[in-house]
Amino acid sequence: MGRPDERGPSPSAGEARGLEVRGAVVRYPSSRRGSEPTTAVAGLDLHVAPGEVVALLGPSGCGKSSLLRTIAGLEPLAAGEVRWDGVDVAPVPVHRRGFGLMFQDGQLFGHRDVAGNVAYGLRGTPFGATRATRAERVAEMLELVGLAGYGARAVGSLSGGQQQRVALARSLAPAPRLLLLDEPLSSLDRRLREELSVEVRRVLAASGTTALYVTHDHAEAFSVADRVGVMIAGRLRALATPDELAADVALDHDVAAFLR
């Protein structure tokens, strides 16, 4: 699924479809004059095929969130490129990329009710054409995340798990061509996290969404993703299916140590 009106031109011969990251470098400027800038992502290649869910797993500070924010367009690339269906997205501003991002702590709009949050991204998409199509899409999304009938509730009155479900529904509603999830469940307790990660997997599969999922929790990554990448110190050190990773085939020392 994708926004038909925002899809780039068809890929030229030999270009891969879906998300392609090549040699990405992300640096943060130093806060003080004279000190070195911090390199968060140090030359990373990654391909996510349409409809695929890839999880990036890594210790905190490994640069996985920076990579996600850069793909979203919230941080500039210092070197390398990010392409969608073969088209460089660097000149496209955040709000025109057609990518969605789900934040760790939801970032729901407190001054809008649940339905108002879910409907926010529908403007400019086919779903936002009329009041009726909008209401229908909101109802559909709330149904998908198991919150049917919650539309008129204030977001402040929801539990942490419910808020994250609303955030998921909000990110999915405009049918982004790529959904980026930044530790979406890590603010929840363990039991809820296990329950919701299965749910997220189901929802992503049901909507056929291409997704890049960042987490530091092994179980979560393995239950959500088609393929799992391991990121250490700004580099992608392994990328394989959960079964392959679990089988411990030809993993280097650092990755094996992290996965153990």
Added chain:
Amino acid sequence: MRAGAWAIAVALPLAFLLAFFAYPVAAILARGVVTDGHLDLGGFAEVLADPRTWRVVGHTLGQAALGTGLAVGLAIPGAYVLYRCTFPGRALVRGLVAVPFVLPSVVVGVAFRSLLAAGGPLGALGWDRSLVAVVAALVFFNYGLVVRVVGSVWERLDPRAEQAARTLGASPARAFATVTLPALAPAIASAAALVFLFCATAFAVVLVLGGQRYATVEVEIWLQTTQFLDLRTAAVLSVLQLVIVAATLVASGRLRTRRERSLALVEARRATAPLRLGARACAVDRVAVGVTALTVAALALPLGSMLVRSLRQDGRWTLEHYVALGSTGDRALTVTAWDAAAISLRTATDATVLALAVGVVLALVLSRRPRRRTGRRALGALDAAVMLPLGVSAVTVGFGFLIALDRPPLDLRSSLVLIPIAQAMVSIPLVVRTVLPVLRAIDPRLRQAAAMLGAGPGRVLWTVELPMALRSIGLAAGFAFAVSLGEFGATSFLARPDRPTLPVVIYRLLGRPGEGNYGMALAASVLLAVVVALVMTTAERLRPPHAGEW
């Protein structure tokens, strides 16, 4: 918004500030140092050699220091009782101590004189037109401000640090002095700097209560301009005033930066405790409650006295003075007090619209966080520039308008827009300082979340930031309206005789002989105080967390 839109958002308010603040103030500066087209510092030498000048500067600094010291000393127990303790009726008392800060200074002058002048309840003390009266009025004005600034930090200060000190053997007094006071010090210092600024630039209250004997620089500028017609001396004094104000602003800026260090803060309900006054209450609590009760009673005294005397005539109760508001007094006015009230409302509305338009745009610009260092520097400079009108006295602004805007390129002297512009100038810093902290407190990721959902910068502004800042904008509108209604310093320079505002009318009535005129001034003051208090209590309901420091 694109770069172009931001450029306009910076350029328009900046042009407004340049034309109606920097240009008039620069014109004053030029008046003091330029004679016949060349530089002449003779005016400075002359004025600075005059002992009268130094007496005035001494009064300004001395009164401001006394007023600030007393206000802070009384407000610390007040902040403890009103913010750290809970008791029935707390909201009411908090509301009461907040009122004086927004009362028009002319009204405060009238209220104190009704109390202290011969024939008033405290007339026998002989405090009328004395230093005591001036300082008491300065404390009256600023007590509530210090209570709020200090109290809003105190009510969220983690009590466990003080509890830890107690378990280590510290007495309540020592725990307060060694743990709590250092944590509050930055807030106290920042509030003190602000109060010092307000005291040092106080005008109408000193004019009404102290007269020429206790003239501050601000009053002296007014006297030189309107009574002695010595514009050169007034210009030099304005420069002197700018120096005092700039020094205070620099000091308060330093203190504000220091205040932004991190404190262990918790939710207010976890840090407050019910007030206990029974046999088991500790002595510190009793003293704090006693001091606060006396202070609150003292705050109510002048207002009560003004109200009572506005209702009395020849030893009986009457509404005569209020009926007289429909007249022009005893050969005192050119329009009725009601007409002046209508003019005041109209002018204050225009001023509020102007101040909000300029102030909100400025706050939006200042709330951005540019990636580049040069951008951050430029914003820092703009931030400081916006605060200047707060420090520069209203009299200087009014005087500047008078001498700078009466000839091309800007000939607005006879124009009716001049007073709203001058009043807006005075309230723009208040608007910016009320709205900006709220905009800055919006999590940047909330804007990013909206952008990820396809919202362009314009839509993010309209659907995320403005709705979240709406309450603070409402509060700022209340402040701007109340300040404009009571503004006297600049307005007294600019108001045409046939179109006076209510504060100008009150001042004129006070200057005319006759029991009737005085009673009418009292009634008009009560009217103005009621309107301003209504505006502010309505606006205060909108106060969001983090909004500003007043």
